[in-house]
Amino acid sequence: MRRIPSRRALSLLTAAALAAAGLFAAGPSATAADADLVRNGGFESGLTDWTCSGASGTTVSTPAHSGTSALKATPAGQDHARCAQTVTVTPDSAYTLTAWVQGAYVYLGAAGTGTTDVSTWTQSPGAWKQLTTTFRTGPTTTSVSVYTHGWYGQPAHFTDDLTLVGPDPGGPGQPQPPAAPTGLTASGATAGSVNLSWTATAGATGYRVHRAGAEPLSVTAPSATITGLAPATTYAFQVSAVNAAGESPRSATVSATTTSGPGPGPDLPAHALVGYLHASFANGSGYLRMADVPASWDVINLAFGEPTSVTSGDIRFSLCPAAECPGVETPAEFKAAIKAKQAAGKKVLISIGGQNGQVQLGTTAARDTFVSSVSKIIDEYGLDGLDIDFEGHSLSLAAGDTDFRNPTTPVVVNLISALKTLKARYGPDFVLTMAPETFFVQLGYQFYGSGPWGGQDPRAGAYLPVIHALRADLTLLHVQDYNSGPIMGLDNQYHSMGGADFHIAMTDMLLTGFPVAGNPDRVFPALRPEQVAIGLPATTNAGNGHTPPAEVNKALDCLTKKQNCGTYTTHGTWPALRGLMTWSVNWDRFGSWEFSRNFDGYFADAAG
Structure with a gap:
């Protein structure tokens, strides 16, 4: 997110680096x-x-x-x-x-x-x-x-x-892998889970459940409950048996379809509008009181909680000083306005980071300080959750950290641990969102960390381990589809910001899954559509890559209805796509509320 308009564009590496x-x-x-x-x-x-x-x-x-x-x-x-x-x-x-x-x-x-x-x-x-x-x-x-x-x-x-x-490990008397499991059946499907069972296999000490786009799930008994699935979606499963000698061939495939209904997570509208409110600072968009935020906004992220230093983990939040923001409310008025929004069904979160707020949890002490200081802000203002908006060099991967499933870089490992601790502390209704730039997510398709190709920025794809580790706890991922250079989509074509194709291609990657450079045999699994919102600047002043409302609607048509898809063909249709995020509520007011009015009109028409 940007406090002031930015024209920075990311300098991307080309495929020539791969050829090396x-x-x-x-x-x-x-x-x-x-x-x-x-x-x-x-x-x-x-x-x-x-x-x-x-x-x-x-x-x-x-x-x-x-x-x-x-x-x-x-x-x-x-x-x-x-x-x-x-x-x-x-x-x-x-x-x-x-x-x-x-x-x-x-x-x-x-x-x-x-x-x-x-x-x-x-x-x-x-x-x-x-x-x-x-x-x-x-x-x-x-x-x-x-x-x-x-x-x-x-x-x-x-x-x-x-x-x-x-x-050759074979020969008489040598242990052999077990036979493939039989009798695989699926039952008890819900909106987000499926129960599997199969016949126990002689000689097996455990089993692995396989699903396309997901890591195998290891279990010891001949049954498993698969969670984190999308509603109204058909999945195919296979099972293999393992022992000390190795893994069996996979079983026959069984398919199961989850039921309709909301997936796991806090209660949000089927289609939600997320916006950042400039609460601690002012810029050219002007200050806006919490009580004056229109009802269109379903999730309001307070920008920003910021660190006392880059490495301390100590996060502080205070309202904009009156000298900088004439008309700012008192803390008591601000808290009362938050309660009123929550009574109307809105969620109010503290957002950590932003363009200037670098946070590097390089030690366990910094991790623990982060948890305690963020908890203090949440408790003081009675907030619904936390938004992670780490930019700059807050997340970078150390050389050799090339497996997004098993990260080793301390700033990544400690962030994952801190967020899991906060989620566990506040329970299932805790709202956890993330707003990385495309550089930190989709660019992992081409370049991941310092990786085996060498030479690229170690931030490329650095959010992937965090997203993957927290996918069961993540309420929303709204990648910033702006302030970005061209990014290659799953069609192996580069797409540039500002038009429908860019948002379609970037969102399709999140909802389809994609291979991670340096780990070409490892597919980053798809997120559930209700976990994904598209991030956009509200006006041309708010960031580089503003998208006109007509192009925004084309992107939504393509992703939710497979209509108006232009040159990019999606790998699915996702009517449960959660919605849109924008930087920011203040800039939308500056633009005469064009962004939020278009959102309200689009989904009102879709519902009608």
């Missing part, structure tokens, strides 16, 4: 005791022993690198056509993974190695190319998943002669 990444890694030569552990690596027996996501794989006779068959896998929508096999391996041993591939952006990799998971890729189509990578298994690792996949928006790719050469 090495594609091939030399591996050690096989010894006489080594064996090829992959089953049906030449695909001569069709897809036997292989599992391909979204029914994306088949076998073809042409082209084939050798023999009579090869794998053909076709990316579609959010699926990048991943075909994988679980292989039993020997702990603490070196392995070489090799395959011949044809097509653009074809990946070969191994996951679950117990050390460092590896992948390599080729970005140029044409003749068959050999990909090779090596890894060492961990001291207790007995199975790994080897895989190949393509890329979003790319044509079909081909794979043949895939091998994994290294010490």
Whole structure:
């Protein structure tokens, strides 16, 4: 968020940085005791022993690198056509993974190695190319998943002669992975959850539940409750069994549809308007008293609670001084006005950060101070929750922190811990929102942290671990679709702010899920539509990237009705999209309330 109009544009890296990444890694030569552990690596027996996501794989006779068959896998929508096999391996041993591939952006990799998971890729189509990578298994690792996949928006790719050469753990008396589970059924669907059960598998010590776009869920009993689902949505599930020897093939697929109704979280209107109120400062938009905020605004974020220093974690909030803001209310009047808004069904939050309020929770002491000082503000003013508006260098990823599912950077880990503590302290009705810039979220599609490509800004995608860790607790994510450079969408095209296509492409990524650069085998899972609002500047004065009302309505039409989609084709339709956020209520008043009047008119027409 900006206190004053800003024309700053982000300087983005180009795909040339990706091309600098090495594609091939030399591996050690096989010894006489080594064996090829992959089953049906030449695909001569069709897809036997292989599992391909979204029914994306088949076998073809042409082209084939050798023999009579090869794998053909076709990316579609959010699926990048991943075909994988679980292989039993020997702990603490070196392995070489090799395959011949044809097509653009074809990946070969191994996951679950117990050390460092590896992948390599080729970005140029044409003749068959050999990909090779090596890894060492961990001291207790007995199975790994080897895989190949393509890329979003790319044509079909081909794979043949895939091998994994290294010490053979097999032989008489050696433990074996369990058989695939059977009898998988779904029941008890609610608006946000589904119950799964299956027949216990002999020799299994646990199970993994698989769902497209989500990390596998590990359980010990032959049943699980899957939560955090979207209402009125169909999901497909599979289950695999695991033991010390490895993981079984996956079970048959079962589908379940959640019921209609609101998802988990605080009570909000089906379509909500979120705005920031300049409570602690003044700028060219003028001061606006809390009592004078129109009823259009469903969530009012008080801008801002700010740190006493960048690293202290100590957050303070006070009303704008009278000398700066003539007509400012007294604290008692302000608190009374908040209570009146809440009585009318509105939510009032404290927003932390903003353009100038950098917060770096680099230590556990700073984390604990953050929790206590934010709690004091919430309690003093009787607020409904917290908005995180960290900008600048508040969130940056340390070199090597490339897995958004398991972050290690202290400022990220401590922020996650602090927010979970606050959510637990205030209970399920606590409203938690975030307002990152596109740089911190969608740019993770191309560049994630300092990552393996090197050279890019470590802030790129830095919010992704926070969003992912808190997705079950997050009420709203309203990314700032402004003050941004062009961003690549899932169509592999760059989109520029200020028009419908930009908001459609950026929002589609959040609602579809997207691969994370540096982690191409790891898809950032989709958020529920009721968790997402589109962030926009209220006027041309409020920020770079103002979008005219007609273009805003086109974006809403496309995302909620699949109409007026222009050049971008979405991967779904989301009538439950929560709404819009703007910087700010003050700037909207400066613009004669154009933004909020358009919101009210659009959703009134949609309801009628």
